[in-house]
Amino acid sequence: QVQLQESGPGLVEPSETLSLTCTVSGGSISGSYWSWIRQPPGKGLEWIGYIYSSGSTKYTNYNPSLKSRVTISVDPSKNQLSLGLSSVTAADTAVYYCARATPHSKFYLDSWGQGTLVSVSS
C-alpha cells in the first residue's frame, strides 16, 4: 500500500518561496498523477495542482488561482514530488497535503499524506 509523507519548513517568511517535499513509499512515483492540496485554518480544501511523470513524459496542471506562483516537480530517483509556491503571504498559511490519483481516473485521490502545516509569518 502506497504511503505519502510531506516534509518541509513549518515557517516561511512573507514574500519568500514555500518549498515542500512529498516522499512516496510502497509504490513508484512514475505512471501516476500526483496532486497537492491545501487547507487554510478553519477553511475548506483547495486543490493546487498535479503532475504526471512517466519516463521522459511529464506534464502539469495548476489551479488558475495559483498558477503564476506554483511549481510542481518530481524526482523519480528519490521517489519524491515537490511543491514550490513563491511570493507567499499570510493567506498561504495552511496544512499542505500531497495525494495520489486513482489508477482509473486522475480526478479521484485515493492516497493522501497526513499533511504538514506551513505558517507564513515574519
Place this chain on the structure above:
Amino acid sequence: DIQMTQSPSSVSASIGDTVTITCQASQDISSWLAWYQHKKGKAPQLLIYAASSSQSGAPSRFSGSGSGTEFTLTITSLQPEDFATYYCQQANSFPLTFGGGTKVEIK
C-alpha cells in the same frame, strides 16, 4: 470553476443513527463526484467515487447517490469511528473543487 456546496455544515448524531449529507454542484457534473472522510491530523480517505461506487476498503455502511447537480452521502448505523469531517469533490473538470465540509459530531 465549479462551486460545491455542502449541507449541513455540522450534524450531531448518536451511535446507530443514519446520517445524510448533501452536496450541490453549481453546474451539471453527471456522476463525477467523490466523497472523502477526514479525521483531524490524519490523511483524508476516499470513500465513494463516481457518485455511488465504493472505494476498496470503505465500510459498506457508507453509500452515495445522485447525479447532475444533487448528491447525497448516507452513513447507516453510525459507528464511533465515523465521527469525522466529510467532503465532497467534483471530478468533472480541473481545477478540482471541494465542498466546505460536514462535521459529524457525537450527540
